Amino acid sequence: MQVSPQTNQFVDVRTCGINPNHWYVVARSTEVRDKPIGVTLWHQAIVLYRDKTGKVHALEDRCPHRQVKLSHGKVIGNELECSYHGWRFNWEGNCVAVPYLASNQKLPNCQICRYPVRELDGFIWLFPGDLDKLDRDSIQPMGVPEWEHLNYIATVSSIECKGHYSFLIENLMDMYHGHLHNDYQAWTSASLKDLNTDEKQVKAHYEAQSYYKIDKIWSISQLFFPAFRRLHPEPLDVSYVYPHWVSTLGKDFKIYCLFCPVNQNYTRAYLIHFTSLNSFWRLHKLPVRFRRYLKNSLFGSAQKLLDGLVRQDVEMIEQEQQAYLNDPGRRTYELNPAIASVQKLICQQAAMGNYQ
Incomplete structure (x- = not known):
C-alpha cells in the first residue's frame, strides 16, 4: 500500500493502472506481417498493420459501423478493410470507402482512434497517452x-x-x-x-x-x-x-x-x-x-x-x-x-x- 500524492489516501499497488504517457512495446516487428494483428494495452484493444510500403500503423481495434474487430479484416494497399461489410479505413482512422455506397450518399463521418507507433530495434513501440504532451515533451521510446x-x-x-x-x-x-x-x-x-x-x-x-x-x-x-x-x-x-x-x-x-x-x-x-x-x-x-x-x-x-x-x-x-x-x-x-x-x-x- 502506498499513499497517493494527490489525495493522501492509501493506494493498493495491485490495482494501479499505467501512466499512458510513455512508450510501451506491443509486439515484435516479426509479428506484424501481411495481416493485421490485435493487441491489448491496458484495456485498450488495438489493431496493428503494415501498409504496402511496410510502414506499421496502429488504430483502435473497432469498426464504428457494427463494432466488430478490424484485426479480423485485411490490408488493402495502405488501408485496413473490415471483414464484415468491407468498410475501409486509412492510417488516420478515417473511413475512406464503403463498397455499397449509393451515388446520393456521403461517406460516414466516423473516425476511430489512432495511436503513435514506431518500429525500433526489432519491436513495435506504441504511445497511448496525451498527444500534446508527446509533442511538447519530446517523449522518446527507451529503445534497445x-x-x-x-x-x-x-x-x-x-x-x-x-x-x-x-x-x-x-x-x-x-x-x-x-x-x-x-x-x-x-x-x-x-x-x-x-x-x-x-x-x-x-x-x-x-x-x-x-x-x-x-x-x-x-x-x-x-x-x-x-x-x-x-x-x-x-x-x-x-x-x-x-x-x-x-x-x-x-x-x-x-x-x-x-x-x-x-x-x-x-x-x-x-x-x-x-x-x-x-x-x-x-x-x-x-x-x-x-x-x-x-x-x-x-x-x-x-x-x-x-x-x-x-x-x-x-x-x-x-x-x-x-x-x-x-x-x-x-x-x-x-x-x-x-x-x-x-x-x-x-x-x-x-x-x-x-x-x-
Whole structure:
C-alpha cells in the first residue's frame, strides 16, 4: 500500500493502472506481417498493420459501423478493410470507402482512434497517452541499442503472465530469489549494496556470484554445458526505468524486459537477453558481413536458459496474484527495500497518468 500524492489516501499497488504517457512495446516487428494483428494495452484493444510500403500503423481495434474487430479484416494497399461489410479505413482512422455506397450518399463521418507507433530495434513501440504532451515533451521510446550492435548476441522470450504488472517488476528487481531457478540460475549470493530512486526510475546495485564468464571464444559453450560454468564475483545492476526494466550482470550480459500491461490481472512482456562479444577484440577486426552472419547465426543461443527462467518466474507470480485475489487485505512481509521503492514509483506514475 502506498499513499497517493494527490489525495493522501492509501493506494493498493495491485490495482494501479499505467501512466499512458510513455512508450510501451506491443509486439515484435516479426509479428506484424501481411495481416493485421490485435493487441491489448491496458484495456485498450488495438489493431496493428503494415501498409504496402511496410510502414506499421496502429488504430483502435473497432469498426464504428457494427463494432466488430478490424484485426479480423485485411490490408488493402495502405488501408485496413473490415471483414464484415468491407468498410475501409486509412492510417488516420478515417473511413475512406464503403463498397455499397449509393451515388446520393456521403461517406460516414466516423473516425476511430489512432495511436503513435514506431518500429525500433526489432519491436513495435506504441504511445497511448496525451498527444500534446508527446509533442511538447519530446517523449522518446527507451529503445534497445544492442539489438543491431554486432557485439551482442540476442535471445528473446515472450512472457504471458496471469498477474498484475507490479508482481513481474518486483520479481525482476528482487535478486534474492536466484535459488528458485536451479539449472537456469545465472547468479547466486546476491547482496543489495546501493539503491537510488527518482520520479522516473529505481536503480538497485547488487554484488553477486555469476556462473558465466564470456572472456574466450569457447566461453559461449557455457550457455549449453553447465559443467563449464564457474562461480566468480560480478556486479549485478537492475533498473526499473518506467515502464520497462534493464539489467546488467558484469560485462558479459545485458537483459531488457519490455512491458505491455493488458489489465489488472494479466501482463504481456518481452525479455531480451544479450551476450556480449566485446571481450573478443580479434573478432572486431573481421569483415562486417561475417560478424553480421555470426550474430544472426547465434540468435536464440540462450533460449533454453531464458525460457526456463521465465517459466519458473511466471509460476511464482501467478501464485502471488491468485493469493492476492483470494484475500486482498492479507499482510505480506518484505525485507528488500528495492521493492518498496518500486511500489512507490508505480503508484506515483499511475497517479500522474490519471491527473495529467
